[in-house]
Amino acid sequence: MERENHSSCPDFLLMGFSTEPEQEAPLLVIFLTLYLLNLMxxxxxxxxxxxxxQLSTTPMYFFLSHLSTVDICFTSTTIPKMLNNLRVGRKNITFAGCMAQMYFFMAFAITENFLLGAMALDRFVAICQPLHYFLLMNSNRCHLMVFVAWSLAHLHSFMHTVLMSxxxxxxxxxIPHFFCDFQPLVVMACPPKHLSEMLSFFEGGTIIIGNFILILISYAFILQAVLHVPSTHGRSKAFQTCASHLTVVILFYSSAIGVYFRPLSSYSGEKDKVATVFYTVVTPMLNPFIYTLRNEDMKAACRRALEKLRGRHRM
Structure with missing residues (x-):
């Protein structure tokens, strides 16, 4: 087959979820609803x-505000383009647009990965070192952790995007996908492409799997500390402070690791699209519900906000 350079080739075509025109309207409604729920x-x-x-001065909620920002950016990288393709029936994307979409998708995904690690560290310090919590998790240190998370994520994404380009x-x-993801693009590329494959597996594995292992280690220490709490009420309260974060961690990593950390020869467009939707669309949409429905501080903040709004309305 003739080898083609991107500069002389037409646009990429995104297959999306269906080639049947009658299925595009229902898919548009479903994904638009999920996207709006995520935004709101x-x-x-x-x-x-x-x-x-009360929330703005607490390190955990400082990290959570950045996580919510990343979730909005994460889904906004892929979903609007997909919605537009479903609406107009055209599925093309330029090479430059494809590289830009891949860059921001990877950057926001890795940022979320680091933020989940920072939140695990926050919970570890809060439960295992409660007397030193505000000293260890001071404002400057929290801002530095967030800065490092964003910076390393964009550096990682830039390196992969340059190699792909x-x-x-x-x-x-x-492209057998609904956006320009790394895996289907590498599968489509002509040899030699071993450098991109190796970098994706080893360097990406170090960042994703390594961070996941650190989170698991943090929770092992947390569990050990909680089991030594004498009262049942104290143990329950400690578990509740971690439940929301741990739920988000399980949702994010279970699908991401299943999709990206296996040989490219086993890549399956249809199966991987479904799994990718779960952590690119469903999980960011569920995160707000997890953190508000299972978190007493967030529910109390909602009540305070509603009381303020009612007070202003009466005036």
Whole structure:
């Protein structure tokens, strides 16, 4: 098959979820609903934390506000383009647009990975070193952790995107996905592409799997500390402070690791699309509900906000 360089080739085509036109309208409604729920839920969390005096000064909720910001950016990288493709029936994307979409998708995904690690560290310090919590998790240190998370994520994404942009693509330009993800693009690329594959597996594995292992270690220490709490009420309260974060960790890593950390030869477009939807669309949409429905501080902040609104309405 003739080897083609990206500069002389037409746009990529995103297959999306269906080739049947009659299925596009229902899919548009479903994904638009999920996207709007994601936007409203995460914006609610950001606003509550920003304007609630008790939440805005707590490190855990500082990290949560950044996590909600990342979730909005994460889904906004892929979903609007997919919705537009479903609406107009055209599924093309330029090479530059494809590289940009992949860059921001990877950057926000890795940022979320680091933020989940920072939140696990926060819970570890809060439960295992409670007397030193505000000293160890001071404002400067929290801001530094967030800065490092965003910076390393964009550096990682930039490196992968540069390598991908240097590859050529053989034959068809049809991407069996609803956005420009790393895996289907590498599968489509002409040899040699071993450097991109190795970098994805080892360097990506170090960042994702390594961070996940650190989170598990943190929770092992947390569990050990909680089991030594003498009262049942104390143990229950300690578990509740971790339940929301641990739920989000399980949802994010279970699907992400299942999709990205296996040989590229086993890549399956249809199965992987479903799994990718789970952590790119469903999990960011569920995060606000997890943190508000299972978190007493967030529910109390909601009540305070509603009371303020009622007070202003009466005046």
């Amino acid at each position: 839920g995460n914006l609610l969390i950001i606003i509550l934390i920003r304007f609630d005096a 240097r590859l050529s693509f053989c034959g068809h330009r049809l």
